[in-house]
Amino acid sequence: MRKVGVVADTAASIPENLIEQYGIGMVPLITVFEDKNYRDGIELKEASELFDLVYKADKFPSSSAPSPAEYLNLYRKLAKERVGGILSITISSGLSVCFDAATRSKQMAQKELPGVKVEVFDSKTTVGGFGLAAARAAAEGKDLERVIKAASEVRDKLHCIILFDTLSYLAKSGRLGRGAALMGTILSIKPIAEVPTSTGMVEPVTRVIGDSKAPL
């Protein structure tokens, strides 16, 4: 029986079959569209549904982080499985306030679930490698400290590259950061950015590959 439960937000791209296999608790991020909330995987199951809405709309949607209560609900469910610890992994704190929400939920859990130790882990990026590494360590019966170590080891060596078709969505979300100036000059090809775990921010890849027909 696992001693540790793993929770991640839906920014962490973890294949559905592995979420199920490892029992990873997923906290949905929220698209806010004309004052209505659409939770990832619940009201909006796929990205194609989102873009159908975007193309028809006059106003570009915004997004919202889950509330601390959303995290706490998952902690309660895991506590019923009698786990002794929970590792809550969030998208980079430089890109979202999920880390703050998860940290607040940890404080709430300390009062409500005194038998469960919750730790919040800033992935410093956007992908699910840490979640998987942590979930695999948890499935092997490792304790919270070792599960955190497994996630940290992957974070230290992970490369996260993004090949964009257009930068317009990133610009609308205000997440271009200091890469904007460089990438603004290369719009004739597919821009490439990365989220280095040293900064947790979207940054240009130093050397851009010029063949727009070749993936990466």
Place this chain on the structure above:
Amino acid sequence: MEIVRRRSKPGDKLHFLVEHTVTSEEADKLIRMLNEEFNCAEVLSCDTKPVAALKIGPKSIGLSFYSD
């Protein structure tokens, strides 16, 4: 591909995750290329969830990787 070559050593056992946003054919092509060229411990693939897709836009591909 060049980025992966530059950031890994020949023979490294690599773990890949390909995340695609309404562009599964391009993702499949990339996965084939990764499998052909590199020593892959695993190549996972998944759709980008809506909120992340809203930030990076349609037809984007994310590639994350690390070596053992």
